[in-house]
Amino acid sequence: MKRVLDVGAAAAGLLVSAPLVVGTGLAVRVSMGSPVLFTQERVGRDERRFRIYKFRSMRAPRFEGEGDEARLTRVGRFIRSTSLDELPQLLNVLKGDMSLVGPRPLLVRYLPRYSERQRLRHAVLPGLTGWAQVEGRNALSW
Numbered sequence: 001m002k003r004v005l006d007v008g009a010a011a012a013g014l015l016v017s018a019p020l021v022v023g024t025g026l027a028v029r030v031s032m033g034s035p036v037l038f039t040q041e042r043v044g045r046d047e048r049r050f051r052i053y054k055f056r057s058m059r060a061p062r063f064e065g066e067g068d069e070a071r072l073t074r075v076g077r078f079i080r081s082t083s084l085d086e087l088p089q090l091l092n093v094l095k096g097d098m099s100l101v102g103p104r105p106l107l108v109r110y111l112p113r114y115s116e117r118q119r120l121r122h123a124v125l126p127g128l129t130g131w132a133q134v135e136g137r138n139a140l141s142w
Contacts, residue, residue, distance in 0.1 A: 008102050009094035017087055028055050031075040037088055042105035045125045049095040052105060053088035054081055057103045089128050102127025 014021070028036045038056040040068035041049050057076030058068060072080075079085040092098040098105065 001066045002011050002099065003096075006093050009100055010090045014090050014094075019062075020084060022085050024055050024079055024087065026092060027075050028057075028079070031073055032059050041108050042126070043108055043111055043122065044097055044105055045122055047111070047119075049094070049108060050105075052097070053091050055085040081090060086128060093128065097125075099125040099127045101130055103130050 025036045036056060039051045040054070040055045042052045044050050057073065057080050058071040059073055061071060076085075089098060093100060102124050103121040103126055
């Protein structure tokens with residue numbers, strides 16, 4: 001039942017947000033060029049790895065070691081602050097990699113740091129939104 005709700009809501013979300021998706025994609029393309037989408041390997045249910053989709057918010061580094069903040073563009077800062085960069089993850093929901101609600105999928109490099117308790121997050125599909133997003137996003141401690 002949850003999967004049916006996820007697919008229905010993700011499909012409806014893509015239809016309703018289509019003008020935002022197109023507008024955001026165009027803004028990224030004009031300000032940073034191609035590619036418009038950024039993909040990254042994340043860890044999902046049963047510790048299975050998958051590629052997460054986001055709109056690109058940073059330009060390529062000009063030199064090795066250039067920090068993320070320096071690479072973040074004005075458009076990138078805006079789409080991150082409004083979470084528009086997350087809209088392509090509705091495709092991850094349609095593919096079955098993610099759910100609408102669940103723990104956010106973390107980077108693969110964090111996997112060795114998990115305690116047994118923290119590994120329980122992989123018993124369910126990761127989500128577009130969850131407790132951490134509602135309660136404080138990156139301001140929360142591990």
